[in-house]
Amino acid sequence: MPIEGESRGGKRPVLVVLHQERSSAGRVGQMLIKKGHALDIRRPALGEKLPETLAGHAGAVVFGGPMSANDPDDFVKTEIDWLNVPLKENRPYLGICLGAQMLVRQLGGKVQARKDGQTEIGWYPLQPTEKGRLLMHWPQMVYHFHREGFDLPHGADLLAKGDTYPNQAFRYGENAWGLQFHAELTRAMMQRWVVHGEHRFIMPNAQKGREHLEGRMLFDAALKAWLSQFLDIVFEGKRALAA
Template sequence: MTRILSIMHEFPAETDRGTLHLMSQGFEVEEIRPYLGEALPDLTDDIAGVKIQGGAQFVSDLEAFPYLRDEAEFARAVMERGIPLLGICLGGQLIAHVLDATVDYHPEENVALGYYPLRPTGAGLDWFPEEFIVLAANAQGFDCPAGATLLAAGDVFPNQAFIYGDRTIAFQFHPEVTRPMLDRWQQELSHNIGKPGTQSVEEQNRGFDLHNETLGAWYFDFLDRFF
């Protein structure tokens, strides 16, 4: 098994570091963009894993994004086949939705944009260091689905990671982001800066300088273990 499917929700000018790492490890990473009308592929035996990336769409508004319904059914099929499945931010929310958990805005209208402490649960210590700072950028969050195990909590959005079975993991945070990606987000998401829960650009830049290398090294180790 040599292929990793990466389900995309935007067309960035740069490749995320998770994809770059998987390619360096010998995987063929196939990017699929359903929002552009690209068809989701058949689940063949050469697929080693699937990652569903983040994006600006909202799972709570599926009528506006009908291709997300197709992605939800695809994610369900991936889980039924026992193929490792990773969801990041929107991708994690989509997995939560498939598992009948609520995905919605923060009840106090908080928005996450910056670097925040991640607090592993007892089960989460098998995946995360006890002291860990991660990048988050989201206006919605997920409840932990029934039958899943919460792996990590956060301050702005309480649920940051869960595992379902042993081959499906959802993150609310963003370990994949490079400096060019953060630069672009700081422009595209500038309307959120100043909302409750967000950090200033200066705080985000300090967070990147302090924590990016550790976060990236952890993500590479995670991908090697998970896929």
């Protein structure tokens, strides 16, 4: 299993779950390494196993991918079942897009597309809820690349919402977090997504490729600053706002 970075200051590595051979932990990985964590990278879709316990890890991040949390593939079902490990052990867990949808499935919620086929592919407004505002400051615009949304799991707190898909960020218990949007993309990653995902830009409500890159120039600095603070909350237990 590849290890990126070096754990410093007694910090344990973070388990990183990716879903394609060339997928990257992007800015999340870069920031976690800068904060002193090594990355234990695993790709269950390629046959790599997930640990039976997170006792040796600071937590886990499950990233997105082109597949659906509803797909019948064995690795999808295995990952969803595995999420009982961080939940049972109360270890920090962050699910991004597919990773959030898998958490919703583990918690008994539904993942599905809108009946009218509306997607979120590009930059869209984000509105924090009252609980979200009490937690931290949120960016006004965030980046999306999905055509399915998810229910808010029973017992979870909604932290941020959107217009097309209302559930954008949630917290379940003390340490499980789900994000529908992507804050992890480096510029190179976004350029790859725009090239390889061009066929999706004709879908309802999707933005054209140049709008993705233009939006990055306008909105990405705030999204990047938010991500660094958010990772501190998830993995360091820090509060972004004073009580």
